[in-house]
Amino acid sequence: MLRKTYAVIAALAMAALAACGGGSSTGTSSGGSSGGGSGQTLKVGTEGTYKPFTFHDPKTNKLTGYDVEVVTAVAAKLGRSVQFSESTFDAIFAGLDASRYDVVANQISVNPERQAKYAFSEPYTVSEGVVVTRADDTSVNSIADVQGKTSAQSTTSNFAATAREAGAKVEAVEGFTQAVALLKQKRVDITINDNLAVLDYLKTTGDKGIKIAAKTGDRTEQAFAFRNDSELPPQFDKALAQLRADGTLAKISQKWFAEDVSKPAAS
């Protein structure tokens, strides 16, 4: 009994130490992650609540969306079945670090900070951030006007960094809908998000209370994210190139956005 209890305490202490070690984030190379090339099932991490990219169809309750269909198509090219794990956006990289899944399919924008820690595939979405304000707010006409405003963002989201760099004060929220709620309640002044996500929100809800006030000016590329030691990125790139060539990628994009958002950036 005593020994067991000590074991529990020891385990907890070790876990606490590990957590501290993780906090300093010195490129934690998760032990026992032999990459994901061998198994037949491709384990995918995604949010499941970010329409129209990854969400549950209200009729069938099945996970669907642009990212879900693209990653499923990629897996099909690789001859592997897919298994999705769903979590909140702010926990999505923690799950990747912990080898809970091998790839994240969740409109992950490629940026230098993330590239330092993770491997990325070629992009499969090119989009642009937009600044959203209340419909009656005329004070924001360009990204420069964001200076000094309060912005609601998911803390680990790419757009939180965009907002911060533009001089906004960032309030942490759970997701886009919560950000819009805070915006309409006048607790924040703006929120920055992907124009595709914002357009879908406006279309779905018919919300007249908010508007797209400005573009952030920088186009972002979204790609699949992997652990740094993963052997999957080249395989994904090859499959994506095939899907691009045979028109599958454009077709999936047309289905969700009525336009092709999968084009690679003009290089």
Next chain:
Amino acid sequence: MLDQATLQLLRDSLRPLLEGTLQGTIPLTVISFVLGLVLALVIALMRLSPVAPLQAAARAYVSVIRGTPLLLQLFIIYYGLPSLGLTINSFPSAVIAFTLNVGGYASEIVRAAILAVPRGQWEAAATVGMNDATTLRRIVLPQASRVAVPPLSNTLIALVKDTSLASTIQVTELLRKAQEAAAPTYQFFALYSLAAVYYWVICLALSFTQSRLETRLDRYVAV
């Protein structure tokens, strides 16, 4: 505010939310609570034992569990342990975290309940030749259980709602189902309210069971 489309969405969501309740919230609560009670009894007996290291270990355990947020305990078990080479799936991870948590809190309740049984009960049992283990099992614990039911019910009801934290480690339970249902239509307020009603109904049922149980256990109490 509740238009036709929202009402339809709520109707369509009744079933997914019920599934989340029956497959996630309730099993998670029941398993964690039962295991947690066993752990709590062990910890309480360690605290009450005359052996100093046992006491110290029990004290340390309760201190760690009560002194750290439940959300962090979940994160450490689910996201932290894999870096030590120990990967546990989301549901068992949640069971472990909630069991350890219940064990920590309930052990103090169990200890107090045992201490609340008059010393004379032990002495009386000794005079009829019972040893300590038998006395504990047949005399003390039945009486202690009556004392422990109201505070343990608090722990259980708190646990029902705490299981919503498991949504952060990919357990598909009630709250997560509500998020899933809300995302396509952006109707978070409506769906979260519906989820709140579900939690409340579960807790109502538990409160009702609590009073039945208290009445039943009254017969163990020597007046």
